[in-house]
Each structure stands twice: as C-alpha cells, then as structure tokens.
Amino acid sequence: MFDRDPLYLLGRPLLFSLTAERAHDVTMGVAQKVASHAGLLGFVRSRYGVRPSPILKQTVFGLPFDHPIGLAAGLDKDGMAIDFWPAVGFAFVELGTVTPGDGQPGNDKPRLERIVQGQGIVNRMGFNNRGAAHLAARLAARKTAVPCGANLGKGKATPLDRAPDDYEATLEAVWDHCDYVVVNVSSPNTPGLRDLQAVDSLAPLLDRVVAVNARRAKTAGKSPRPLLLKIAPDLADEDVDAIADLAVGHGMQGIIATNTTLRHELAARPPRIAGGLSGPALAPRALALTRRLFRRLDGALPIVGVGGIRSADDAYARLRAGASLLQLYTALVYEGPSLVKKIVKGLERRLSQDGIQSLTAIIGQDA
C-alpha cells in the first residue's frame, strides 16, 4: 500500500517472525542503542528526520510544535529511547503510562497480538512500567528539545477510591522534567480504570491533579504544566459531552481522543487475547469522536487526535475533524520509521494544493 523504506523492508520479516512482544523489545533495544550514540542518531536523523515547516508550525497549550505528528503513549513507557523518536521525525513524544513507586510488571504474557490482516494490534499490557521516578530521571537526561509529555495512571493494586493518590504521586515525581501531563483514565487493561471517566469520580480526580500542579508551579516559580485528559473510544456520545464539559470546568488544557477500543468485532479477525484494539479499525470511531468533541468544546480546549492514523489522508481528515495535534503508535509497527516523514510531506502537499497558508486554518473545518 505504501512505498516502504528499504531498510525497514529488510527488518520487518525478521521482526514479524518474532512474537509481538519480543519484536517490541528488540525494536526498543535498537532505538535505545541509537538514542545513546551520537553517530547512529545522526544517521537516523539524516535518513528519517523532518525539517521544521513554517506552514505546519503551531503553538498549542503554550508549547511549540514543528508539525502535528507525535508519538502516542505506551510504546516507550519508561522513556528508554526518548531522543530516538524526534530523530525519526516526531514533533512531540508522550512517555508512560507510568504508575507510582517502582512501577509494576503488568499482566501475564501473552499480552500483545498483531492482527496483520487489518494492520491492527490488541494489547492487554496492564501498565508494565518502572515507575514515575524512573521516567523522571530519563526525562531529565534527554537531549531533545521537542515537547515531551508524561502519561500518568493508577497502579493495579490501588483501589479506585484511592486513585487520586496515585495520580498525585506520579505527577509529583515527573513534574519538574515533563512539558505536559496526561491523566489517563481510558486504558482498558487496569480493572476499573475506565470507571474513573464517570463524572462523579472524574471531577475530584481532576481537582486533585490541578491542585498539585498549581502547588508545584508556585514552588518552582514556573507556569503550571498543561494538563490533558485521555479518553476511551467506547464512551456513549452523551458521556463524551459530559466529559468535555468537565474537562473545561475542571482545569484541563486539552483532551486526547482516543485510547484503544474493547470492540473486538471491529478487528479483521477474532483476537486471541483480551485487551484493547488499535489501528485502522479504530479510526472511524476516533474520527467521529474528535468531531463531536470539537463541536462540544467550541474552541475551549484543543484536541489531540489518535487512533488508526497511518497516512497523510488520515491525518488531514483528523485535523479537519477538529484535532490540533495527532499521535500514532500502531501504524509505526506496520509501516516503519519513514512513516512520520511521509505523513508530514503529504500534509504539506495537501495544504499547498488547497492554497492554505497555515495548518490552523483547517482545524475543525469538517466538524
């Protein structure tokens, strides 16, 4: 479908001969090696890097973005290869989800499955991570200047009524070293987590996070970190509206839509494991939800669109539906590291064909 990068065409059969999780671990090992070696990083940047483009530049929730494509949460949960992602073109990087203390091992394997027919992935990783303090140290040591976000979650063993304590602890740990913060209440693989999206649970949780953020900002003499809420695609439309209102009323600076879906009937074949489905099958719902959110928010907050984006056409449609920024994960697995550059070039082409001078002019045009 896409003219793939020859290097990735060589590597892909090898990676796809491994289990999905082993392939992930091998890829992360390579990314980490490259990130720590100036010469290799320079080679990767020269091959896959993206030049800043005036037409795609924006400031969103107070942060500068060279273009709208970022790495979605979950691929580099512990920030082991932070400097690698900008070298393959990403304009921003989201790390995590992290949980308090030393983190947790996540669910038993198998917990990751490729659905190759539909270019999808199903995962039930369960927030395997080394903890928020470890991520903070990785963020502190990064060299890249692109905005880096920390995505926060609750530990598996924490009861739901104590969830705000976990978000407070993780925010305390990462505050100094991240550029934005994501309150993740939408992963399907931590029992009960999505229940935090109910208005009665969400309001006190967001109030706590806002209070910690304000306190840390005051002590540091800096601006508060932009706070974003990441939501699930499986919410009813009325709940999406209620959450949008709540996010505006309770101090959020943006909404990320969406996490993975539990609707396995959307997959190209029945998945073998439980968990959340990502990739193109998720795109129609994520697109519709972006449109609905944009209408409801009416400009009050920017939207980060994620879910099944794998081409410049997808990206263009998601921006027109109302997203100011975009993220991807699954398409990177199937298309390889040249994908970001391809999407950015395609977006530039589309904008100049349509005679548009700035990306912001198209955001929400189809909503």
Ligand SMILES: Cc1cc2nc3c(=O)[nH]c(=O)nc-3n(C[C@H](O)[C@H](O)[C@H](O)COP(=O)(O)O)c2cc1C
């Ligand atoms: C293996 C895997 C692990 C993920 N882990 C997280 C996570 O820890 N936190 C989170 O907010 N989203 C996580 N996600 C969801 C992605 O960030 C993204 O919202 C979703 O995959 C849809 O985008 P995509 O279709 O481009 O992959 C994960 C996705 C995958 C495939």
